[in-house]
Amino acid sequence: MTNDRRVLLHQNKHALAASVAARFLTNMVDVLHQQEEANVVLTGGSVGIAVLAAVNESPARDTIDWSRVNFWWGDERWLPRTDPERNELQAREALLDHISVPPENIHAFGASDDAVEAGTDALDAAAARYTAELLGRAPNGAQYPRIDVMLLGVGPDGHIASLFPHRSGIREREASVVAVRDSPKPPAARLSLTRPVINSSDRVWLVLAGSDKASALGLALAGASRDEVPAAGIKGRYRTVFFVDNDAAAQVPESLIAPGY
Structure with missing residues (x-):
């Protein structure tokens, strides 16, 4: 299978x-027909959480054996565990608390109020x-699991996860996870997967809506x-899909839009 963008x-x-x-x-x-378990990476943001809510509302939700699905996050805000701005809490409220997924299959980032060793x-x-x-x-010899679906939002500045333009995170080549201390949008402290992990995913799905995303999307595709524009450096192993609404697509050449959409 070759990569398709x-x-x-x-x-x-x-509708998105x-x-x-x-x-x-x-x-x-x-995926679950072909292998024993799946690994999915979730994203935050209004569109990412709307997707999870739509999954929860779907009549097909309970056709999935959720005990065989592992959930991870692309990034997280460094806030207390119960802060409503945490991606984890929003995802739990939108979907995870409503499906039969074992607690050990939910791989949330640490929180600012977790206990740590002195010093x-x-x-x-x-x-x-x-x-x-x-x-x-991870399988033997790898640093991270095989990721079946990576969900990502895209910021107006083109950032993905918590990898921002002109910051060191987007240039990281070795680490799987980076500690972010200089996020240009609050809170400044965050945790994020890196580009090597994201681009190792079989399928990367970028979801974005709104006219404020049009410039970033146009530049990424150009x-x-x-x-x-960090989103420009993202490409899944097999498929990379930009799911967009009309407003976000204002600067996308018609030739790049899949037929029928």
């Missing part, structure tokens, strides 16, 4: 979320713990540098 256009945010949810459920059926930098320690958790689920 495409843009799928939807009328509005609601419903489409991604339906495709996700179908994909999980296919240990908490953010670095959390990055190290998540690195170890990824390694613990071949901007990953340092300038």
